[in-house]
Amino acid sequence: MTKKQAQLTGARAIALATLDKVRTSGAYSNLQLNQALESGQLSGADRRLVTALVYGTLQHQRTLDYWLSPFIAGKKVRPWVKTLLLMALFQYQYLDRVPNFAATDEAIEIAKRRGNPGVRRFVTGVLHAILRNGVADVEKIEDPKQRLAIQASLPDWLVDELVAQYGLAQTEALAKVINEPARISLRVNRAKATVEEAQALLRSAGVETKPSEVAQNGLVVTKGAVLKTAAFKNGVVTIQDESAMLAVESMHLTGHERVLDACAAPGGKTVQIAETLTDGEVYALDIHRHKVGLIEKNAQRMGVDDRVFACQLDARQVGQEFADQFFDQILVDAPCSGMGLLRRKPEIRYDKQLGDSQRLHQIQGAILDSVATKVKKGGIITYSTCTILRQENDETVAEFLKHHPNFRLQKTTTARMLKDNRQAQTLTLLPSDYGSDGFFISNLQRVQ
Secondary structure (H helix, E strand, C coil): HHHHHHHHHHHHHHHHHHHHHHHHHEEEEEEEHHHHHHHCCCCHHCCCCCCCHHHHHHHHHHHHHHHHHHHHHHCCCHHHHHHHHHHHHHHHHHHCCCHHHHHHHHHHHHHHHHHCCHHHHHHHHHHHHHHHHHCCCHHHHCCCCHHHHHHHCCCHHHHHHHHHCCCCHHHHHHHHHCCCCCCCCEEECCCCCCHHHHHHHHHHHCEEEEEEECCCCEEEEEEEECCHHHHHCCCCEEEECHHHHHHHCCCCCCCCEEECCCCCCCCHHHHHHHHHCCCEEEEEEECCCCHHHHHHHHHHHHHHHHHHEECCCHHHHHHHCCCCEEEEEEEEEEECCCCCCCCCCCHHHHCHHHHHHHHHHHHHEEEHHHHHHHHEEEEEEEEEEECCCCCHHHHHHHHHHHCCCEEEEEECCCCCCCCCCCCCCCCCECCHHCCCCCCCEEEEEEEE
């Protein structure tokens, strides 16, 4: 085996180990992948291969399962072996630059090293059969929703919900983009630099960017690695999706407010709020102590820790710590199903069920109920999520308004006036709209 082949085997072995932990242990793909890349001695090309294998296999898992099933029907297959077969099948179908023989040989070698002669023979036989016979044509599935679910690798319940809420055409448009690579976007810390100054700093470090079409202070990375740059280390920029920047942007802060970030960890929106404040302050809550530490660390890096007060507290218990009408504005970036993040966390589509979304709706309502008395009259609660399911978004808002007639819904507006001609007062961004994450924002003003 050549040195290059050994490196490729290492890359695929690392990808398999990462995928296996995500698929069988419920590990988060992004965290598990970062850990694997940091611990492995991999070249840049191999790091990219590992990333493509992990995210690609997870994103297309249901499609791959559909193709693989006829070749392993009736056979008892160990979980890691099935993952290995799915990973090889992903390379056959989606990685044009990887020759089939290379993907096959490496899979067989891994089966030999990790398993036994029987496993090696089984993997060899299945892969050769796939290459010899080809895979089933998904287009021949007659039911349009079932076909879409298999093509886009989505669970049936989620397709049913999306079609019911957005219609088949919009769901098809959404399905075309959710398995594309998520782009890296940055938010510029305007307390330290203008957007143009940040771009110049990044360019000097070999990072090319373009202004975001979504967020006023956003940049989209087109080339280069950001994390090791001085601009990132010194808090001139931070990594944040363009859509996620809009929640704080929609608050239209003047700089003098006392703000509550009720569900704050890891602190991205907390520091975004703090960056806009001159003589204001932001209180950031999270239920977990270690996540409070993440908020504090984030605030220090961005140079706004003098305006951030982080504490461990369940947002549903704010009455224990804060007086009524204590805050000028409140941000509730609520716990949600995360269905707007399918490109960044592809495994969540398989982990979640409709019941999870319904339970989250109850938690979201409880948090809003808890903070309702803490905002001043005339003040605003900004409620946002990173999901696109209406039961966690518009339906949660509608229920809150039903029980709190002293609030009214204001039209959510952003600096770039996104979707300004819509009829809804709330703002929903789908991944198919601008290429950013799916996100929901609403602004609830207390009138008495």
